[in-house]
Amino acid sequence: MFPKKIAVLISFLLISAVSNSQTQNLNKTFLYQGRIDKLQNDQVILIGTASSVSFNFTGNECSISLQSVEDHHNYVQLVLDGKYIGKIRIEKGAVQSFPIKVASNQKEHRLEIYKNTEAQSGNVLFAGTTAKLTSISFKKKKKIEFIGDSITCGAASDPSDVPCDKGEYMDHHNGYYAYGPTLSREIGVDYLMSCVSGIGMYRNWNDEHKDEAIMPDVYPNLYMTKDTSKPKYDFVFQPDIISIALGTNDFSGGDGKKERLPFNAEKYVSNYIDFVKMLYKHNPKVQIVITNSPMVGGERGVVFEDCLNKVKKAFANDKAHKPIQIFKFKPMKPNGCTGHPDVADHKVLAEEYGPFLKKLLNEK
Template structure:
């Protein structure tokens, strides 16, 4: 594996020269570790192909990237931990091309380490200046279990069906021509998780990879989102696996923790517009309960911050999700994004 250290040559970009957007770290080998869902970086090259030197720290594991070529989405790319070969990105014609590469999986899947990009006249690209939306959430926000096109549902590993690029948040951002961050963890909740009492999002949000054991904190000064979207609650309502003891949903506890978390987000981003989303996967009585809870969270937050922008709330239309394990699939995410795009358009500053 190449180390990415050393001087830049006209045909090589060390990973440290790339301009990533999202949660990343530079490791001791001077490799750029892609951490968060849909964290992305861009570069241009000339000719008909380029090479991306990417690896997975554990030789027995695998992970996924996905990419756009000249503004058109292409496919997911499996990165095997045992592979020593670079990823080759081929263009149909010669000339100058632009590539944007995204991490398809969430932080808990583990990082993908980049050493360098090689190609003729390869140059790093920066994201165009635009407002930023941060999408905080769970597996839905990550695009988990959404894409069984290569590995069918109920087979392979959990992250084999992840497709962060096609999740509702990145879709909304592309529709509105804004930048985005995805801060999501499958199974996570506000006061309890899918099948456990924690660690919940308020407990791991400040950790660079959303994992309790990680001591490294994320530098929130890196970005200043215009809007922070919070979509949590699905897992708080879950009955879990049906084996582990699970108390009934506690509305008061949920609201208290939610209000505290909004305070944490406002502390990190004092000027951001806060937006609360319900869950497309919760229906019936629980749907009404969640909506009532979010209304109370808004009321409490607005009362505590009378001079701030009022909290915005969006209640999803009911959906019968068609992805793996009852999650939205890629087509469902398109529906969610179409529903959300007008909502977020109203919240963004006039460009």
Template structure:
């Protein structure tokens, strides 16, 4: 009896010990085929892809109760630290800021055993420098199911990038200029998720069509074909992503311009885009930040551009005027709640235009 009890005790102790051990993890490098990437990314080193643009992301399904991320930050100017927006199983993302050049971050823990979908998205834009995705430490990974067949590309400025939208964590006019950035909650990203579409945010704070603000040396037509818009560097391969829809939201930084000069440049930009995207629907938008005067001017500009393009044989082009100004965020940008309103209006319009 004593031996039987002792053996049972040892067996029970061993079983508890085994269960108590944390799941063994493996390292999965960035070039693993299970990872799905979204956005303009530099893959010149497949094991160290670099993300510049806001909203660029990597997605994967992992097994286990926790997961660790390895990521590097350029730490531009020695001081800038990018924000990441990390979503687990489709839930609201967690905003995490990098701490240095090398970062190992516990992005998920205390989850239920089983499979979980992870999205790691760059919350800040190219002006903040790049992040490098190194890989994940977890039990196992598999490719996430393909959920979206639709593709959208959003050309725009700070509004499209989500600048100044998150005002609850760090108040406006405090911290760094980028602390309120959130690409995840930009009207563009919200619109894409509403329409069940993959998306690229080809956007940059301060940029315009013919005039950029803040001493920026480039305009959108000069850098639209780059991976890093902030530095006009690394050519983008347009054949790698052919969107069903292109949205152009420029004009806030241009302000009121000479009508002929602005519309001529806009038509030229559309013709350039058409060469890259032969069958894509193009939609031109007024600025959601614009006051009534600028909104009316932009509406007139865009109406003229679209009418001219259609007269030249263009069939897949339209424009939309936002119904009001959205300025509750930092620097008179839209805040998160207003981005949701903008996205609701835009998604409703696009559903009709695209018959989605």
């Protein structure tokens, strides 16, 4: 579940002026969501899965300027007037212009641009639009943050444009239809995606935390890397619920070639507890939900659930925060690429998990 190393940001990128990670209404013409880095002149770096920029405009057409800020291509997904209209492939190189044509007779239109891929697949620059902009506002909603690995990211879920045995890792992502964004739209909440393919709580898919960073290492950084030259995550997005789905890679046997130690339950639980404490420090009122994995079953699944129960028990006497909740996904035979859930599978996961989260939100 771990992609090859992705190139870092190209050095000629505009220097970041303000970093941000939540919905903004300070700018009346653009609405930003997710892990993003706001630059000068209304330009923005889309970093995390399903991070987005939206705007309202008049007229029947406009163009948007995008750049894959990497040495490879990348993708965004578009929603026009509430309707998903597909993906755009952004080739590597200079800023490119993409035409947007409107078919409806509405006087005003809304375009939403979502980053299709995860942070580790590189970043996308939104460099502006020719649209005749009108003001934009947002309705205050409850918020959920989804922390996880490739499953949460929607990685390897969509071979509709490029078959599973062709192309590169980012060609098969579909962040918009990952279970988190899908269920969030269904229950009417805002969401933040903090996920990295192949990552774990104490070790990764094919690394014993020797050469690669684990989630507790990268989470506090806006770009979800260990690059100290990049901004820190600001924790301004204060979710009502944080969903943590980490363990699939900790339990993984790796590629079968590189040395893999037996699963260390004590280390997994210890790291998990410390991670939750860090989240509480920045989000004191949050409800935390920890989940198992639909990909981990049998004896490993039993050990997994035991570990989650130990994490929950560690906070049993914590009166300062809401009691930790555990959600158990049903076992799933995935239909996506390289053993991952596909878009249809993510819909199933969203239908399982959505009602549980909605009930928790209604109890707040």
